[in-house]
Amino acid sequence: MPAKKKAAAKKPVKKAIKKAPAKAASKSKKDAPEKKPAKSYQSLRGMKDILPGQGKYFMKTFDAARNVAEAYCYGYLETPVLEAAQLYVKTIGRGTDVVDKEMYTFEDRDGSKVALRPEFTAGIARSYISHGMLNQPQPVKVWSVGQLFRHDRPQAGRYRQFHQFNCEVIGTRDPVIDAELINMAYSFLKDLGIQSEVRINSIGSADDRQNYTIELVGYLRTKRAYLCDLCKKRINKNPLRVLDCKEPGCQEALEEAPQIIEWLSTASKDFFMKVLEYLDELHIPYVLTPTLVRGLDYYSDTVFELFVEGEEGSQSALGGGGRYDALLESIGAREPTPASGFAMGIERIMLTLQKMDKKELLDGQVLELSGLPERQFYFAQLGEQARRKALSLIEELRQSGIMVGSSLSKGSLKTQLETANKMGATHSIIIGQKEVQDGTVIIRDMDSGIQEIIDQKKIEAHLRKIMK
Numbered sequence: 001m002p003a004k005k006k007a008a009a010k011k012p013v014k015k016a017i018k019k020a021p022a023k024a025a026s027k028s029k030k031d032a033p034e035k036k037p038a039k040s041y042q043s044l045r046g047m048k049d050i051l052p053g054q055g056k057y058f059m060k061t062f063d064a065a066r067n068v069a070e071a072y073c074y075g076y077l078e079t080p081v082l083e084a085a086q087l088y089v090k091t092i093g094r095g096t097d098v099v100d101k102e103m104y105t106f107e108d109r110d111g112s113k114v115a116l117r118p119e120f121t122a123g124i125a126r127s128y129i130s131h132g133m134l135n136q137p138q139p140v141k142v143w144s145v146g147q148l149f150r151h152d153r154p155q156a157g158r159y160r161q162f163h164q165f166n167c168e169v170i171g172t173r174d175p176v177i178d179a180e181l182i183n184m185a186y187s188f189l190k191d192l193g194i195q196s197e198v199r200i201n202s203i204g205s206a207d208d209r210q211n212y213t214i215e216l217v218g219y220l221r222t223k224r225a226y227l228c229d230l231c232k233k234r235i236n237k238n239p240l241r242v243l244d245c246k247e248p249g250c251q252e253a254l255e256e257a258p259q260i261i262e263w264l265s266t267a268s269k270d271f272f273m274k275v276l277e278y279l280d281e282l283h284i285p286y287v288l289t290p291t292l293v294r295g296l297d298y299y300s301d302t303v304f305e306l307f308v309e310g311e312e313g314s315q316s317a318l319g320g321g322g323r324y325d326a327l328l329e330s331i332g333a334r335e336p337t338p339a340s341g342f343a344m345g346i347e348r349i350m351l352t353l354q355k356m357d358k359k360e361l362l363d364g365q366v367l368e369l370s371g372l373p374e375r376q377f378y379f380a381q382l383g384e385q386a387r388r389k390a391l392s393l394i395e396e397l398r399q400s401g402i403m404v405g406s407s408l409s410k411g412s413l414k415t416q417l418e419t420a421n422k423m424g425a426t427h428s429i430i431i432g433q434k435e436v437q438d439g440t441v442i443i444r445d446m447d448s449g450i451q452e453i454i455d456q457k458k459i460e461a462h463l464r465k466i467m468k
């Protein structure tokens, strides 16, 4: 009876499907006004989709970040993407590119001024204070991964929405912590196969910088004519930023500039020497870089950046950080709360990994879109009953810890086995109507084509044997 019902039902359905569109089309041409296609949208300038083909680089980076952060006992912290705009103005500082030009600031519905976070540090410091983390054992060590927003001029490796892997240690002033952080950033890249170069400097305390700035401004005034327009403005607004301008004229003009390291107090000098000694102990090569001052106002003492080794003069740091001993007090901490941290740019690391994989690059975008995962095993099915059985068998395997590839929406065995090959499967598990009835599956060796029939209850054990 059911067989008859099926046969009877099949043909009319097919016919109905075939006929219906033709009728509708002829009617619509005559009577209905022509339907315009809906407007399509592009992502906003500087905001990129991370496509499935790139997703594996993102996940690889995320996993390496998690491994290193957890190894050093950092707790995961998430802060909101939206914060009071003033939080960033007070910490990153007026006169910096991030605050003056790049922040996405807008009025919330209640009239308050809010900003999309341009970085993690200020929000994490706010969280430390508002949750009374001062009462926890110090220092508090946290890591985060998430999106940041800066309205910068987009180019390869510089976007308006991007991700960072960020680590902060709050509640201690100890050079060993700075060395630990630099080691984490360096080792994280090394774990990903990226050999990096650490550039390091000390910008001393606020007093050291004030004395040095007077000297620097005096020097820069004598070289004003050689500086780029932006740096001419910076002489009065933010003279330290002139130091890391990459314009050739500015670089030349800076050749004889006074170096901040000579203006450090004994305490800051000793602190910096200790950081370097710890780095020597860790065998981390570093380049002393007297012009490195970083673009955010809150730093004091140690500052550092990491670049791909051998990319001389590169402007694109993979990451950077430093000590910020006065930041927390500037946003309400009741007592001195020294801190230090770093952030690594995930998109820049992904681009480096893609280049290392020698994938063809087009404007920083990898051309591969499919993002098919790699799988040792692939589950192919033929026919509706087999598809149903495959659904539950695949889930049973997943629960026992074996991930298999599949394309359940595909009917053709040939197409499925082609996908198995693309995923790099060594074996396919095949089920059809006959196997469903027999309670078996076929295991096919993708290289030799040799097939074995296995009881469905023994699939897991059989696959484990192959995995050995």
Ligand code: HAM
Residues within 6 Å of the ligand: 118, 119, 120, 121, 150, 152, 157, 158, 159, 160, 161, 162, 163, 164, 166, 167, 168, 316, 317, 318, 319, 320, 321, 322, 323, 324, 340, 341, 342, 343, 344, 345, 346, 347, 348
């Ligand atoms: P930052 O140097 O502004 O530091 O950013 C760190 C890293 O984020 C950069 O080295 C770069 O790799 C990446 N990055 C920055 N801007 C962009 C962009 N527009 N597009 C793509 N990647 C970008 C900070 O953010 C500090 N909060 C780091 C820190 C943590 N200091 C102490 N603790």
